[in-house]
Amino acid sequence: MYFQCTRGEVIRMESDATKRAEASFVELLKCSTTLEGQELSDGTLLIGKLPARPDGIFQDAYLHEIYAPLGSSDIGALERTIGRTLPKPLADFYMSANGLSIFCGSLSIRGFRPNMSRADAARHPTSLSYGNKVEIPIGQDESERIVFGFYADGDGYEVSILPDQGDVVVLTPRRSTEPLKLWDSLSAFLKEEIQRMTKEFVKREGVCDPLNVLPVPVTVPGSLSGRP
Known part of the structure; x- marks a missing residue:
């Protein structure tokens, strides 16, 4: 099934703060572009x-990929993958999307990947095992955080949720626990970042692909935001 936001719908989303505040992250992403999208048979959204x-290169590429929601049994399998119980905000997110990749992979949220084969034609997220079971941040206390997101800018940056600190979300350099930025909640992180990256995408006049990703939300030496 194909869909497409009109220019008017995009402008209304950009200009109406109340509408943005009430919109889901899926609605925000759908109205971040007037380019055509489609919903696959499994519920995955390509926007x-x-x-x-x-x-x-990058044939059949989309600005955003929102992977099909997980059921309760898949949530259990995801928890077994990392050996941890997911905090409620993260579990709720996975019930609406099994991870995502937005703005040409600038930001991705990892999820449950049932088949690691590259030959698998279905679209799946990067496994949540990364950052939690493999490529673990140096000095990470396993009980302290769950690493769930990744920025492709520069050498890479990771996003974690801190269950023991009220489910605060934190940005760190890749494989590090040094905090660079905090958000009060997963919902705040998603909405703030989608809106920020949408503005950056518009400022770039729609120039974006996996070799030209958007910057992280802080000025860091070596990142796009830290370059002169």
């Missing part, structure tokens, strides 16, 4: 079909 590059 913003990108024009083909002259060099032929």
Whole structure:
């Protein structure tokens, strides 16, 4: 099933703070572009079909991919993958989307990947095992945080939720626990970042692909935001 936001709908979302505050993260992403999208048979949303590059790479690429929601049994399998119980905000998120990749992979949220084969034609997120069972941040106390997100800018940055601190969300350099930015909640993180990245995407006049990702939300040496 195909869908597409009109320019008017995009402008209304950009200009109406109340509408943005009430919108779900899916609605915000759908109205971040006027490019065509489609819903796959499993419920995965592909938003913003990108024009083909002259060099032929990144064919069939989309601005955003929101993976099909998980059921309760899949949530259990995801928890077994990392050996941890998911905090409620993160479990609730996975009931609405099994992770995502937005703005050409600038930000991704990892999830449950039942099949690690590259030959699998279905679209799946990067496994939540990364950052929690493999490639664990140096000095991480396993009980302290669950690493669930990743920014592709620079050398990479990770996003974690801190269950023992009221489910605060924290941005750190890749494989580090040094805090760079905090959000009060997962919901606040998603909405703030989608709105920030949408503005950056518009400022770039729609130039975005996996080789030209958007910057992290802080000025860090080596990141796009930290370059002169």
